[in-house]
Amino acid sequence: EAQVTQNPRYLITVTGKKLTVTCSQNMNHEYMSWYRQDPGLGLRQIYYSMNVEVTDKGDVPEGYKVSRKEKRNFPLILESPSPNQTSLYFCASSLSANRAGEAFFGQGTRLTVV
Amino acid sequence: SQELEQSPQSLIVQEGKNLTINCTSSKTLYGLYWYKQKYGEGLIFLMMLQKGGEEKSHEKITAKLDEKKQQSSLHITASQPSHAGIYLCGADMHSGAGSYQLTFGKGTKLSVIP
Numbered sequence: 001e002a003q004v005t006q007n008p009r010y011l012i013t014v015t016g017k018k019l020t021v022t023c024s025q026n027m028n029h030e031y032m033s034w035y036r037q038d039p040g041l042g043l044r045q046i047y048y049s050m051n052v053e054v055t056d057k058g059d060v061p062e063g064y065k066v067s068r069k070e071k072r073n074f075p076l077i078l079e080s081p082s083p084n085q086t087s088l089y090f091c092a093s094s095l096s097a098n099r100a101g102e103a104f105f106g107q108g109t110r111l112t113v114v
Numbered sequence: 115s116q117e118l119e120q121s122p123q124s125l126i127v128q129e130g131k132n133l134t135i136n137c138t139s140s141k142t143l144y145g146l147y148w149y150k151q152k153y154g155e156g157l158i159f160l161m162m163l164q165k166g167g168e169e170k171s172h173e174k175i176t177a178k179l180d181e182k183k184q185q186s187s188l189h190i191t192a193s194q195p196s197h198a199g200i201y202l203c204g205a206d207m208h209s210g211a212g213s214y215q216l217t218f219g220k221g222t223k224l225s226v227i228p
Contacts, residue, residue: 004156031214042220043157043202050214058215090156097214101147101204105156 002027006091006106013081013113021076021109023091031094032074033058033103034066036087043090049074050097081113117141118205120219127193128227135188135222137203145206146186148177150199151221157202160188190224198226 004025013019025032033048035058045058049068063085065077074093078085088110092103119138127133137146145164149157161170163179163186170177174191190197204218 033216035218040220043204043218045216045218048214048216056215059217088154092157099162100206100214101145101216102159102162103147103157105158107156108154110154 002104004091004093004104004106006089006109008109009107010110011112013111015082015113016080019078019081019111021078021089021091021111023074023076023106024072025074025093025104026072027093027095027104028071029093029095029104030071031097031100031103032068033092033094033100034064034074034076035090035092036060036085037090037108038087046076046089048100081111083113085111086113087111117207117217118203118219120201120203120222122222123220124223124225126225126227129194130192133190133193133224135201135224137186137188137205137219139184139205139207141184141207143179143183143186143205143207146177146179146183147204147216148186148188149202149204151202152199193224193226195226195228198224200224 030051034046037043047066049055091106094103148160151157161177166181166183176189179186200221202221
């Protein structure tokens, strides 16, 4: 089954404690992306990757890091989480950058930073 | 300011009624995407529009992109409870070649009363 898998689904952590949210896709997609969704602000792109070893900033990259060492995986790293990073996070993948919006989305990770 | 404006923010309709959701931009849209989201879950890609005047349909949902490529509408005919959810538009609006960065509207929450 074609899917994008995020882990964990729920996470509560403390300010400053480094964490990683994993994202994996099984469709051999080139383009992957991370988003955060907040009430009143909608869905905003954090980082995206057009292919292995190619990443670029989205609209809200501050406080986040990503890496794309393999095609299937695109982890999101919060080196020092802060309460304003409490949000619902989505990973997505698409066949290619030219079709970035034709995306498969993961089920989301609800992160709370206290 | 929000680059993609969606209207209305919420909509309550009686089952069987038709409805329209709009997505408007002050900039040219190089790729316009429609998604559906169940509360707290990942987005499901519905349709992509790229050419001015383009129209696509899937089951009872029709999406159109105007000739100037600055406005799109999503029309649902004979709504059913299964249509309930949040509808989002997303777009590549940064350059003609495609910057591969996506911007989203804030979503329209649709409720369908049986």
